[in-house]
Amino acid sequence: MQPALGDGWRCSRFPPLDSIYASVLTDVNIWNICFMHCCLRTWSKTRDLMTDHLSNRTLDWQTAEPLKITVAPNGARRGRIDHPALPITTDQIALTAQKCAIAGADEIHLHVRTDAGKHSLDAQRYREAMAAIAKIAPELSVQITTESAGIFDVKDQFDVLKSLVPDAASISVREMARDERLAREVYAFVREANVYVQHILYSYEDIDLLATLQASGQVERSGCDVLLVLGRYAPPRLAEVSELAPFVSAVANVADRWTVCAFGKNEQAVAEEAIRLGGHVRIGFENNIHRPDGSLAEDNAENIRPVVNIAHALGRPLLKETAKS
Numbered sequence: 001m002q003p004a005l006g007d008g009w010r011c012s013r014f015p016p017l018d019s020i021y022a023s024v025l026t027d028v029n030i031w032n033i034c035f036m037h038c039c040l041r042t043w044s045k046t047r048d049l050m051t052d053h054l055s056n057r058t059l060d061w062q063t064a065e066p067l068k069i070t071v072a073p074n075g076a077r078r079g080r081i082d083h084p085a086l087p088i089t090t091d092q093i094a095l096t097a098q099k100c101a102i103a104g105a106d107e108i109h110l111h112v113r114t115d116a117g118k119h120s121l122d123a124q125r126y127r128e129a130m131a132a133i134a135k136i137a138p139e140l141s142v143q144i145t146t147e148s149a150g151i152f153d154v155k156d157q158f159d160v161l162k163s164l165v166p167d168a169a170s171i172s173v174r175e176m177a178r179d180e181r182l183a184r185e186v187y188a189f190v191r192e193a194n195v196y197v198q199h200i201l202y203s204y205e206d207i208d209l210l211a212t213l214q215a216s217g218q219v220e221r222s223g224c225d226v227l228l229v230l231g232r233y234a235p236p237r238l239a240e241v242s243e244l245a246p247f248v249s250a251v252a253n254v255a256d257r258w259t260v261c262a263f264g265k266n267e268q269a270v271a272e273e274a275i276r277l278g279g280h281v282r283i284g285f286e287n288n289i290h291r292p293d294g295s296l297a298e299d300n301a302e303n304i305r306p307v308v309n310i311a312h313a314l315g316r317p318l319l320k321e322t323a324k325s
Contacts, residue, residue: 066319067311068280070259071100072109073300075286076119076149077233083289085299088113090125094132096300100284101137103301104308106319108133109170109282110144119149121156123163139320143168143198147175154179158186165193170227172200173209187218198225198259201251210254226255227282230270231263238264239287241273248277265290267303272310283307 073096074087087096090112097108110133112125130142144166146157154176161169169190176183190197199210199219210226213219228247231239239262251258261282262270269292271281284300297303311318 064278064316065257065280066317066322067275068107068259068319069105069304069307070107070109070143070280070282070284071097071105071300071304072111072261072282072284072286073097073100074111074113074284075233076111076145076147078285078289079117083285083296086285086289087300088117090129090132093129094136097133097140098137099299099301100304101140103304104318104320105140105283105304107141107143107168108137109284109286110142111147111286119147119151121146121152121160123160126160126164126166141168142166143170143196145169146171148172154182154186158182158189161186161189161193161195166195168196168198170198170200172202173206173213174200174202177209184218187213191220196225198227199255200227200229201247202229204247204250207250207254214254221254222256224255225257226251226259228258228260228279229263230260231266231287233263233287236263239266239270241266241269244270244273245277248279261287263287265292265294268292268306268310271307272314275307275311275314275316281307 073093078086080086080088085096087093093110093112097105100108110126110129112120112122112129114120114122114125126144133140133142144160144164146160146169148157157171157175171186171190176186189195197219201207201210210219210224214221214224228244228251230243230247231237244260248258257280259280259282260270260274261267261284265288267283267288267290271283274281283303285297288303289296291297291303308318
């Protein structure tokens with residue numbers, strides 16, 4: 001079984017040194033033992049530095065992609081009882097989108113709700129929300145969610161994709177794995193319909209699932225885009241900055257672009273690390289409703305502005321600004 005995020009390099013891809021020493025010590029040739037000892041020490045140090053250099057490196061901003069900021073303003077689970085500014089209705093979602101676009105967001109990760117405020121994959125509700133956003137925040141691109149949230153099956157997720165044929169959608173490889181036969185149809189459809197897919201990864205096991213999908217030809221390796229999820233909503237687990245670099249290194253063989261979202265008050269600290277590492281960020285009340293000090297943020301836009309300031313301070317170009325130039 002793969003480790004939880006935060007266990008870093010203690011995963012099956014890198015066997016423990018003790019087991020390697022055991023096999024080496026069966027060789028009675030002392031010179032071979034000494035040679036292997038030196039090699040293993042070098043490998044151990046290299047393995048540790050693989051994450052250290054990611055955290056400490058200074059990127060060449062002339063070759064790094066401009067930073068894309070996505071806002072996820074509501075998600076599937078939280079309500080206005082959790083935060084009075086969490087958008088539920090179409091009008092609330094559109095107004096939030098407008099404020100976040102002004103604050104610096106390039107894209108909205110869109111969830112819609114029923115009249116009772118529950119998570120929905122209703123295509124008509126999506127159309128209404130997308131039209132409302134386009135009317136007052138036309139510069140903001142829209143990525144719809146296909147999240148099941150423990151309510152919808154793969155058929156429901158496929159139905160909304162076929163009905164909307166959106167420009168962009170997020171799809172969890174873990175959720176698709178619930179129905180392998182239908183998943184093949186989903187991936188074939190989005191490829192044929194030219195839907196830009198961001199594959200959601202919650203764990204190292206999900207990386208393996210994505211690699212399998214790519215090996216089978218269901219998902220294209222070239223240009224693959226992933227969302228790395230740090231922390232958890234339920235049971236609650238706060239995202240930690242130390243989780244990011246190992247996760248980024250682990251997805252290097254399956255993705256060309258990555259974005260991170262982080263649960264809890266460390267959202268901004270994780271975003272800063274992502275900016276340093278050349279990734280993109282997703283900010284919003286879906287994952288975090290707090291400021292770094294633990295107090296409630298005023299609204300989604302408040303937590304986007306510091307990310308823009310961090311990017312400016314680090315010299316990372318913003319997609320929004322480069323698009324205007």
